[in-house]
Amino acid sequence: MEVRARAPGKIILSGEHAVVHGSTAVAASVDLHTQVSLRISTASESDDGLIKLHLKDMGLEFSWSIQRIKAVLPESSRHNLSSPKSCSPESAKAITNLVEEQNIPEAKIGLAAGISAFIWLYTSIHGCKAATAVVTSNLPLGSGLGSSASFCVSLSAALLALSDGVTMDMSQKGWLSFREEDLELVNKWAFEGEKIIHGKPSGIDNTVSTFGNMISFKSGKLTLMKSSMPLKMLITNTKVGRNTKALVAGVSERTLRHPDAMSAVFTAVDSISKELASTIQSPASDDLSITEKEGKLEELMEMNQGLLQCMGVSHASIETVLRTTLKYKLASKLTGAGGGGCVLTLLPALLAKTVIDKVITELESCGFQCLLAEIGGKGAEVCYDSTS
Numbered sequence: 227m228e229v230r231a232r233a234p235g236k237i238i239l240s241g242e243h244a245v246v247h248g249s250t251a252v253a254a255s256v257d258l259h260t261q262v263s264l265r266i267s268t269a270s271e272s273d274d275g276l277i278k279l280h281l282k283d284m285g286l287e288f289s290w291s292i293q294r295i296k297a298v299l300p301e302s303s304r305h306n307l308s309s310p311k312s313c314s315p316e317s318a319k320a321i322t323n324l325v326e327e328q329n330i331p332e333a334k335i336g337l338a339a340g341i342s343a344f345i346w347l348y349t350s351i352h353g354c355k356a357a358t359a360v361v362t363s364n365l366p367l368g369s370g371l372g373s374s375a376s377f378c379v380s381l382s383a384a385l386l387a388l389s390d391g392v393t394m395d396m397s398q399k400g401w402l403s404f405r406e407e408d409l410e411l412v413n414k415w416a417f418e419g420e421k422i423i424h425g426k427p428s429g430i431d432n433t434v435s436t437f438g439n440m441i442s443f444k445s446g447k448l449t450l451m452k453s454s455m456p457l458k459m460l461i462t463n464t465k466v467g468r469n470t471k472a473l474v475a476g477v478s479e480r481t482l483r484h485p486d487a488m489s490a491v492f493t494a495v496d497s498i499s500k501e502l503a504s505t506i507q508s509p510a511s512d513d514l515s516i517t518e519k520e521g522k523l524e525e526l527m528e529m530n531q532g533l534l535q536c537m538g539v540s541h542a543s544i545e546t547v548l549r550t551t552l553k554y555k556l557a558s559k560l561t562g563a564g565g566g567g568c569v570l571t572l573l574p575a576l577l578a579k580t581v582i583d584k585v586i587t588e589l590e591s592c593g594f595q596c597l598l599a600e601i602g603g604k605g606a607e608v609c610y611d612s613t614s
């Protein structure tokens with residue numbers, strides 16, 4: 227039994243961090259993906275008794291014997307597929323031991339969280355069967371573009387696509403979408419994986435990676451959005467590494483120290499996200515031209531960035547990108563958890579290509595990496611044939 231699954235990364239146009247505390251946020255998928263190829267041995271096939279994880283881009287391979295997993299994770303018999311369970315503290319400890327035994331290179335130790343999520347999702351959905359998962363990704367890891375969620379969504383999609391938990395026509399060729407209710411199940415399982423990586427995720431990243439498009443999201447509920455204007459975003463990766471779990475925990479600690487002030491910040495972000503969502507969706511008219519709508523978005527992005535600074539998640543490298551784009555009268559904000567990572571800059575529809583080229587050249591001369599990604603594409607998909 228073999229399948230491939232892919233799931234996109236994302237940008238957050240407004241509301242990161244505040245969304246963890248109940249505010250509205252707006253996000254869109256980007257056309258960068260994590261892809262998982264999964265092969266599970268059937269009862270009739272001979273196998274090597276191993277569960278293998280190959281992180282191909284990094285040239286790393288990990289494997290665990292079925293006996294070892296059974297000994298350390300006694301509850302690893304398959305769970306009820308339709309009601310995903312959270313990883314208990316005991317299981318988390320056992321999984322940490324399984325990961326530590328693999329001697330991950332010190333420079334790549336951040337991968338430990340992703341590998342733990344793999345073990346939890348694999349054993350919960352398929353129990354202890356020999357298998358090989360090969361992962362590739364063109365998303366930068368730990369940069370705010372949701373690589374953790376896209377990893378968990380593509381993994382959950384592949385695992386469920388080879389289970390009886392979803393309904394798929396395995397004889398169909400090419401990339402296939404899930405039914406709505408199956409997408410919801412993929413999303414729930416991915417959220418359990420994302421919890422292992424983020425600690426306390428809001429669920430926005432796995433939701434937009436699963437369903438694709440552009441969404442507004444509040445307290446676990448998504449609303450699909452339909453943009454009525456062109457939205458071109460420049461993504462600048464500062465290449466400053468950071469970790470979402472630590473940044474989310476830092477904002478929670480600040481909230482405990484200053485509950486009233488932070489509650490006002492989160493309320494302001496909620497209003498910004500709602501206004502941003504309605505601006506993006508309202509039809510351009512004589513009252514509000516595309517240019518005026520872009521002006522509104524720019525102001526809202528700048529206000530959101532100011533509030534992210536209040537939360538303590540900006541960074542000197544982010545400030546450099548903001549200053550550089552402002553020289554060209556362009557508005558920017560960090561996207562994702564901040565502390566480094568990626569910055570979004572709105573490129574107005576009528577902006578001359580020469581200006582875009584100039585701003586990119588200047589940002590890249592600072593050592594940053596720029597990309598113009600398409601936003602709002604498809605969510606999780608699977609493919610059963612090896613030719614597509």
Ligand SMILES: Nc1ncnc2c1ncn2[C@@H]1O[C@H](COP(=O)(O)OP(=O)(O)O)[C@@H](O)[C@H]1O
Binds near residue numbers: 339361369377
């Ligand atoms: N392709 C992958 N293979 C293994 N682990 C991954 C992969 N993509 C993401 N991860 C896990 O997610 C972590 C990065 O997640 P995070 O800090 O939330 O940043 P982001 O989601 O913005 O990329 C990595 O350190 C790793 O643990």
Ligand SMILES: C[C@@](O)(CCOP(=O)(O)O)CC(=O)O
Binds near residue numbers: 246424562563
């Ligand atoms: C900061 C946060 O709002 C988004 C994190 O995104 P990323 O992992 O930095 O891509 C956290 C969350 O919503 O779970």
Ligand SMILES: [Mg+2]
Binds near residue numbers: 375
């Ligand atoms: Mg993440």
